[in-house]
Amino acid sequence: MLTTERKALLMDRLRRDGRIVAKAIAEEFMLSEDTIRRDLRELAAEGLLNRVHGGALPISPDLPDFATRTRIESDEKQRLASAAVTLVSPGQMLFLDGGTTNAALARILPRHFAFTVVTHSPTIAAELEQHPTAEVILLGGRLYKHSMVAVGAMTAEAIGRLRPDLFFLGVTAAHPTEGFSTGDIEEAAIKRQIVQQAASTWILLTSNKLDAASPANVVASDQITGLVVSNTVEASRLAGFEAKGIRLLRA
Incomplete structure (x- = not known):
């Protein structure tokens, strides 16, 4: 599975479930947990999600001034x-x-x-x-x-x-x-x-x-x-x- 495909699947899952548990998603995708964690770090760096212990959560919406x-x-x-x-x-x-x-x-x-x-x-x-x-x-x-x-x-x-x-x-x-x-x-x-x-x-x-x-x-x-x-x-x-x-x- 390509990196872009994995990231798209992770974002879809986050939108659907409201949370990503790295260990569970790695088992489901039959990938290493390290791979999923790296993808989550990169998505967080792009401002697309918020990394938390064991996985990720949606980013709270930006507040206007x-x-x-x-x-x-x-x-x-x-x-x-x-x-x-x-x-x-x-x-x-x-x-x-x-x-x-x-x-x-x-x-x-x-x-x-x-x-x-x-x-x-x-x-x-x-x-x-x-x-x-x-x-x-x-x-x-x-x-x-x-x-x-x-x-x-x-x-x-x-x-x-x-x-x-x-x-x-x-x-x-x-x-x-x-x-x-x-x-x-x-x-x-x-x-x-x-x-x-x-x-x-x-x-x-x-x-x-x-x-x-x-x-x-x-x-x-x-x-x-x-x-x-x-x-x-x-x-x-x-x-x-x-x-x-x-x-x-x-x-």
Whole structure:
């Protein structure tokens, strides 16, 4: 079998199954596992898939810049935010990650009791400008413009002094085996530190981020508390998360 034929078959299988296990596909094609792994490395170098331990996953879709994402209205994001707000209790310290889905949550946070919101995103802080009962703490650092969040040593030092009750984490990809990931290594490190500091971590996860991986891992899938997901997502796509003890909140 020619290299181009093997690669075409691998991409077809990835599109069909959503995952490639190198050992299984090598046995099926009656090829060496080294050959399949080499093909996967080359396909990854071409930007066609994401190499993971033992095989490959689809690449999470490229996100447009923040300004473009802000203009995209999403009924799914609104439904996720409406479900997530039920997790908020009086007196809590919340940490809101950046992103347009968390911005939707910020806009509907309760107004009849007091709580504190910590964020390293100036856009999230701006959403809370007129909120009557939220105390807002904005952390500084180097601005990562693609996500409009602060990153770096200054941000990390401030996070290390906090113990949030609830962290709403933003990611670009989620997989029960490969965990939760994003596109930038430094941003991933800041997210990971907040997870470690927070008593509980929830992700408002739009369906387009499922069954994929981004280049920078944030945390393993068993390191978060729960997922807020659309009730239109098939149960089979979430079974792997449930098996790891992750709670599901349907929206």
